[in-house]
Amino acid sequence: MLKQTEGSHAVAEAVALCRPEVICAYPISPQTHIVEGLGGMVKSGELKNCEFINVESEFAAMSVAIGSSAAGARTYTATASQGLLFMAEAVYNASGLGLPIVMTVANRAIGAPINIWNDHSDALSQRDSGWLQIFAETNQEALDLHIQAFRLGEELSLPVMVCMDGFILTHAYERVDVPTQEQVDAYLPPYEPRQVLDPADPVSIGAMVGPEAFMEVRYLAHAKQRQALERIPEYAAEFRAIFGRDSGGLVHTYRADDAETIVVAMGSVLGTIKDVVDEMRADGHKVGVLGITLFRPFPTAQVRDALQHAKRVVVLEKSLAVGSGGILATNVRAAISALPIDAYTVVAGLGGRAITKKSLHGLFRKAMQNDLEYLSFLDLNREVVDKQLAREKQMRRSGPIAENLLRDVGVVAAKIA
Amino acid sequence: MFQVRIHGRGGQGVVTAAEMLSIAAFEEGRHAQAFPSFGSERTGAPVVAFCRIADKEIRLREPIMEPDALIIQDPTLLHQVDVFAGLKRDGYVLINTNKTFEELGLSDFLKGWDPARLRTVSATDISIKCVGRPVPNVPLLGGFAAVSGIIRLESVIKAINDKFSGKVAEGNIAAATTAYNAVMRAMEAAKEGVAHA
Secondary structure, three states: OEEEEEHHHHHHHHHHHOOOOEEEEOOOOOOHHHHHHHHHHHHHOOOOOOEEEEOOOHHHHHHHHHHHHHOOOOEEEEEOHHHHHHOHHHHHHHHHOOOOOEEEEEEOOOOOOOOOOOOOHHHHHOOOOOOEEEEOOOHHHHHHHHHHHHHHHHHHOOOEEEEEEOOOOOOOEEEEEOOOHHHHHHHOOOOOOOOOOOOOOOOOOOOOOOOOOHHHHHHHHHHHHHHHHHHHHHHHHHHHHHHOOOOOOOEEEEOOOOOOEEEEEOOOHHHHHHHHHHHHHHOOOOEEEEEEOEEEOOOHHHHHHHHOOOOEEEEEEOOOEOOOEOOHHHHHHHHOOOOOOEEEEEEOOHHHOOOOHHHHHHHHHHHHOOOOOOEEEOOOOHHHHHHHHHHHHHOOOOOOHHHHHHHHHOOOOOOOO | OEEEEEEEEEOOOHHHHHHHHHHHHHHOOOEEEEEEOOOOOOEOOEEEEEEEEEOOOOOOOOOOOOOOEEEEOOHHHHHOOOOOOOOOOOOEEEEEOOOOOOOOOOOOOOOOOOHHHEEEEOHHHHHHHHOOOOOOHHHHHHHHHHHHOOOOHHHHHHHHHHHOOHHHHHHHHHHHHHHHHHHHHHHHHHHHHHHHO
16 A cells, blocks of 8 residues: 555564564664554554563664574564664674574664764674675665565575665655555465474574584575575565565666766665766766665675676765775675776765765766776865864864864754755 | 755654645655654754655655745744755745744845745644644644645645544644635735735
8 A cells, every 4th residue: 555654664564564473672763763663563453473572772682582583483673873783792693593583774873973864884884794784775665675584584594684774764754555464475474494492392502613613604604695696586576576566686777778887876875866867867978876785695796797888886885994995885896806997986975964966966977087086085074174184283182073073063053954 | 846845943843744744745646755854853953854745756865955945833943044045036935923024034035036935824823722732833734735836735634634633633624724724815815915006
């Protein structure tokens, strides 16, 4: 049914349609509305046979999820930012044990400085945790990907993070098509665990493994993740057959067939990029887009295929590997390393900085003239940066950087963007 | 695409207003996207929310920097926030106030603007009367339907029923209708004034 609703609410409805048996979560913006919504559905009886467990922290949330998933229950949680970091040890355990928990990450920056706004630093900090990571472009896709995530995770016995841009998607009201229970039941069979803690048939889960087999267990984690590259297109095709729309998959191109310049990105910013590309195409520029839906496992071959005929690639990412450069860009560069393509890394939108059409027009035009650095920062306020650097040169006790910059920038409450 | 920016203060229902405007547009079969300014909202602090309305899927995710219309829920913001930033020439402006544009000191700033697109409505008074609380957001949507013609009053009423129920819904429907009628009357009076001049 078509609805005009909040992204968080749409995801809560999708998760409820997947018949979760345990939901354990600790609130943190911008994820809170999702689990609040689910809590309300459990309380009202709309969501049956589901236990909603309030926990005292994110570490507890993931620990409870591990326990309930090991006991054979379909398990869901959600978090963001510092919450994801706080549960990090258990995040690795969930995947190491092969437990198909589904978790929404409502993407948000990581402090310090404290910042509640959107970027991809949180999810990408867990890129090597062994979880599958899928990024939604719209609220419709966020809704759909949660349904696919349970199917995929349970088939492979691996946990899945569904990443959606905090605030930009979670708090946006837009049109979504909410499927029926019959459709979801037809797509998602009941959870049949490969391993389960059952008193009638006792096993232990979580053995200590020494040098004799640890590498093999880790290799299998890698091999299983790579299996997802084959399964995801199959599941996306089945999804299309039942729900009548394309959602998920590995990567998606837009006007890229004859493109000399291809912009690579993840998440909701793809919408703004596509609008800019349409405008530039109307002016005769050969620009296209490659959207990465699946970040882990990284679809190296598909990325290479999509980019192989381009002259240059601009990777626009909402993350920064401090001291190195891009995170998404590192993966994309590796995929095309054997090809004669110029690649530019652009860090954008950190901590909720608006990524505007105007800035993207300027950026892509510069790229087409090969006038970009290897690594650049979109709309960086150089003046403020230089002022701080000068301050640090001038005096030993230059003071806290964040506070200095806020003073230099002045009141921001009066500005729109 | 038609873009609306709503300015108000935390507690006045700014974000809810944008969401309801998007629901009203959806009820008319259109695509709509509403989102808040993502601040750490506190009661009384300036809050901005946005709503885009279009006939095809809306992909754009930037804040609305060049609005076609402004709804200003609190006129004290005029002295604090650059609410008019980027407003398109002859864009619609609806302000919650008992004063006129002249009394608010906006005459010079909006000189030459199409006067039919500049409207005020006593939305706080109307909400106190109809809802029992100073929540100007919903009556302003009624007023916005009147001044802009972008959405119909019936759609605003549908959005009210989507968000609220019982007495709160009833009160808000009365408030939206009162504000709609007040703005319509003022517009007709202005038209007649022009005809007689």
